[in-house]
Amino acid sequence: MREKIIEKANDLFLNFGFKSITMDDLASEMGISKKTIYTHFQNKTKLVEATTDHTFCAIRTGIDTILEEKREPIEELFTIKAFVINHLKNEKASPQYQLQKYYPKIYATLKKKQFEVMQDCVIENLNRGIANGVFLKHINIEFISRIYFMGMNSIKDQDMFPNKQFEVAELQQNYLEYHIRGIATNKGLQILDNLLKTFR
Template sequence: MQDETNWDDPKLREILEKTVELFYEFGIRNLNMDDISRNLKISKKTLYQYVKSKEDLIEKIFEYDGLKWNMEFAKIKIDELNAIEILIKASLLIYDEMRRLDSKQKFELRKYYQAIFDRVMQTKQNHIFDHISMNIRKGIKEGLYRSDVNIELAATLYVRNMIDMHSDEYCFNENISFEQLFEAMFENHLRAISTPEGIAYFEKRKSEINQLNNKHK
């Protein structure tokens, strides 16, 4: 197996995508490489041509998932949209990205693959921080965000809130859904950094965020 991963290889993508489905169905820890190759209907020798180990397979799944997220983000026409429009679209992508890890997967990763879990979460946090920081700078130039915003602090709080929301202990009230938490966090972030012009613009676009409740019911 080459050191440089060829993400354009359709067989590799197929292996990663089908393995994700297996992890959702059976759990990460419950499957070994024999189980995975058998369910994928390929030989273990073929599987090892693409990954070095189960740990390598898990890492590649998350790396591939991150690449797909970056491709989706690249579709946002940054030069044609203002900062609030970009933030709405990017936050919806972040929302979907962060929801992909269910409680069982997070538990298994933390307990049995702690190093991989830490790297995955750190990478996600860095990507989100960079995008939010760029968004704030753009919004300040456009007059939609306050010029006195502490960019590093605001971006850090956004990331921290996003990560915390995915903790099982974050919301103790079972009557409050994840979607409601996300909407409140997003609106609080935007109102905290926006000028009156930015808030007025957001009020016109607020319905797009509110569609989350209907989207995931």
């Protein structure tokens, strides 16, 4: 039952936001009593914590699977982006922004874990891209990996990029293209242009 509660809560939070969904809403959607939910989760904060951890683990597993395929570095970035967007249901309710606003401690913990995982992935991707001749040799890998992570988080800021004006998938696509064009060789740019035709 605990896993079922987490899965349903995750679906509701992604679609309607952490703030909007109450324990009553969750109980109603599942056709169970609120008491049953409280048997597994002391309060909503504990449920949010469990849900974000569940989502993080699921996304990390999916990304690890993609990394094991050892795709061409630029294609790998596009494949990961597509997987994450699909898994997060296009982030209709801006979950990360709401998490930061209403559950700052959980957000801080999640961001730290995301950075640790993403840093390793991006550094490996950059090194392989340089070795394959698709990324410029002179780039500062440590700087690029960190600025890439910061940018990926910043485009989720609803004050800067409101949902009504910027569609999430398009934002992600534009940012990824921006990132690659700044570090790609001519060979890399050709690969990027071909991928843009596929992933648009």
